[in-house]
Structures are given as C-alpha cells and as structure tokens.
Amino acid sequence: MYASVSSDCIGCAACESICPQVFRMNGFGIAEAYINPIPQELEKLTKDAANNCPVEAITIE
Ligand code: F3S
Structure with a gap:
C-alpha cells in the first residue's frame, strides 16, 4: 500500500496527529x-488519517 498527499492539502495536520509514523508536515x-x-x-492508521483529511488530499493505493 502506498500513500500520497496531493496539492489540495491545506495543512490542517490531522494526518500527522493521527499517524505521525507516516505523515509529517x-x-x-x-x-x-x-x-x-x-x-x-501502519495500514489501518494510514487509512484513518486519509479518511479524516477534510479536503480528501490523501490518496491510498
Ligand atoms: Fe493536509 Fe489533509 Fe493532512 S489537509 S495536513 S493532508 S489531513
């Protein structure tokens, strides 16, 4: 599984709070x-982070 952050990110940092092992500002x-x-x-936490991004900037594939 791979995660990426698009340019839609507004820097709310929810992903880093939920899964700092994978995401950082x-x-x-x-x-x-x-x-x-x-x-x-870390797959479950990574998905949780993606699901909590307010602008759906995290893509998981
Ligand atoms: Fe950006 Fe979404 Fe994370 S806005 S900082 S990718 S929760």
Missing part, C-alpha cells in the same frame, strides 16, 4: 507521506 506547511510503501502494521 514539510517546511511549506503541507503534509508528506515519508514512508512508502506503508508497513502493514
């Missing part, structure tokens, strides 16, 4: 997924 105030592929034990 970069220097521009935008989230990045910095572990890919997502380790199996």
Whole structure:
C-alpha cells in the first residue's frame, strides 16, 4: 500500500496527529507521506488519517 498527499492539502495536520509514523508536515506547511510503501502494521492508521483529511488530499493505493 502506498500513500500520497496531493496539492489540495491545506495543512490542517490531522494526518500527522493521527499517524505521525507516516505523515509529517514539510517546511511549506503541507503534509508528506515519508514512508512508502506503508508497513502493514501502519495500514489501518494510514487509512484513518486519509479518511479524516477534510479536503480528501490523501490518496491510498
Ligand atoms: Fe493536509 Fe489533509 Fe493532512 S489537509 S495536513 S493532508 S489531513
């Protein structure tokens, strides 16, 4: 499973709060997924983060 953050991100940081193992804010105030592929034990949290993004900026495939 892979996660990516689109340019729709508004920097609300919910993803980082929910799953800091995968998402972190970069220097521009935008989230990045910095572990890919997502380790199996983090898949559920990663999906939770994606589902809680207010602008649906996180794509999982
Ligand atoms: Fe951006 Fe959504 Fe995360 S707005 S900071 S990708 S929760």
